[in-house]
Amino acid sequence: MTSAYSKTLSYLYARLPMFQRIGAAAYKANLNNTLAICQLLGNPEGQFRSVHIAGTNGKGSTSHMLAAILQSRGLKVGLYTSPHLKDFRERIRINGKMIPRRYIIRFVGKYKKEFEKIEPSFFEWTVGLAFDYFAHEQVDIAIIETGLGGRLDSTNVINPLVSVITNISNDHMNLLGDTLQKIAVEKAGIIKPRVPVVIGETQTTVKAVFKRIAKAKKSQLIFADEHYKAIPVKKKSNKATLVFNISSEKNVFLKNLFFDLTGLYQQKNIATVFQTLVLLNEYGFDISEKHIREGLSDVTKLTGLRGRWEQLSAKPLTIADTGHNEAGIREVLKQIRLTPHRKLLFVLGMVSDKDISKILNLFPRKADYFFCKASVPRALDAHTLQAMAKNKGLKGAAYPTVRKALLAAQKKAGKGDLVFVGGSTFTVADAL
Numbered sequence: 001m002t003s004a005y006s007k008t009l010s011y012l013y014a015r016l017p018m019f020q021r022i023g024a025a026a027y028k029a030n031l032n033n034t035l036a037i038c039q040l041l042g043n044p045e046g047q048f049r050s051v052h053i054a055g056t057n058g059k060g061s062t063s064h065m066l067a068a069i070l071q072s073r074g075l076k077v078g079l080y081t082s083p084h085l086k087d088f089r090e091r092i093r094i095n096g097k098m099i100p101r102r103y104i105i106r107f108v109g110k111y112k113k114e115f116e117k118i119e120p121s122f123f124e125w126t127v128g129l130a131f132d133y134f135a136h137e138q139v140d141i142a143i144i145e146t147g148l149g150g151r152l153d154s155t156n157v158i159n160p161l162v163s164v165i166t167n168i169s170n171d172h173m174n175l176l177g178d179t180l181q182k183i184a185v186e187k188a189g190i191i192k193p194r195v196p197v198v199i200g201e202t203q204t205t206v207k208a209v210f211k212r213i214a215k216a217k218k219s220q221l222i223f224a225d226e227h228y229k230a231i232p233v234k235k236k237s238n239k240a241t242l243v244f245n246i247s248s249e250k251n252v253f254l255k256n257l258f259f260d261l262t263g264l265y266q267q268k269n270i271a272t273v274f275q276t277l278v279l280l281n282e283y284g285f286d287i288s289e290k291h292i293r294e295g296l297s298d299v300t301k302l303t304g305l306r307g308r309w310e311q312l313s314a315k316p317l318t319i320a321d322t323g324h325n326e327a328g329i330r331e332v333l334k335q336i337r338l339t340p341h342r343k344l345l346f347v348l349g350m351v352s353d354k355d356i357s358k359i360l361n362l363f364p365r366k367a368d369y370f371f372c373k374a375s376v377p378r379a380l381d382a383h384t385l386q387a388m389a390k391n392k393g394l395k396g397a398a399y400p401t402v403r404k405a406l407l408a409a410q411k412k413a414g415k416g417d418l419v420f421v422g423g424s425t426f427t428v429a430d431a432l
Contacts, residue, residue, distance in 0.1 A: 005101040034154040037128040044135030054150040055166025064305040069295030078134040078142030085429040127154040151189020167201040169327035184209040196220040200272035224275035263309030265331035316413035320421040341418035345409040349427035352380040369396025372405035374426035402430035
């Protein structure tokens, strides 16, 4: 089984363009291949109910929180996310359990010849696999996260109960557009006719874009943060959780809600989750306070989510987070400032196909940097990153791998110091 699965994955990686590894060359600017795949599979995308989630930051966390709550409701919940950190099967789960290896082997073997005629990308193939699996297993609902953008994303062949857009920030500008408004148009491409859409974060620069497109589609448009707020509560214990009071229309209606996701930036995603739950209840899902409390207190265990302000060790305190674009890095750095520490040691690796000059301007100069290269072709050479960072006043040594950089940082860290691993999803993946 292990040998057959390894061969199957090797085939997929070798034959199919994969954005995670090679970047823009793998991006397909239309849905033709996905539509052909779905037709070949008997249109599985129409055989289960779904929630579709796009956005620059927060869509992964929002997807996992919704899945955890729906699982606590007792439902069979499919979850499709990307990219994976350690195991390809992380992308496709039902109630937290990864898709079986044997299902992948059978699927690839069965459709190899037909798929080769279509010539799909890795992502397109994977979307077909996920939809086929969710339909075969008859999930009650699937939470589907877009990979990149929205309008032309392979997942955008579904007709969901609710569409969700978390926020808009500068990322993948070479593919999605060079302004926030252009990026918003691409993300808003998931809005379907007469399907309600939740916008997680009200942003004045793009609000009009969402209003215009939702009006044209005759879709109900709701800005979640205009209705719900998550207010942090000071904890009386050192337990690694966040506690929030949830208010609606300025009235607290849910007190002391515990989260096992400890990044304070989740505060923005919580409003999105609550507003989406309101809409799902209008469809008869009957999600109660009990389900919300149980789901949000145990998101990582229920769904397998990793890499969001995740503690890798206590001595020295080592935290990893997948935030990698300008907005994501800002949130990460804000959390670092709120985390008590004497000295900051930063294990930093980035990808080569992004404009990282602006991002490097954000990093603190009073930190020790351990520059590294993740084990994907897109990763930026550590010495190149070191030189670029030096021009911004960031100093440190270069290491050939994430592992070597992390070990060096942890060895140098003293009592009360903080070692942080980030800059790219792939840096965190290697650290894990």
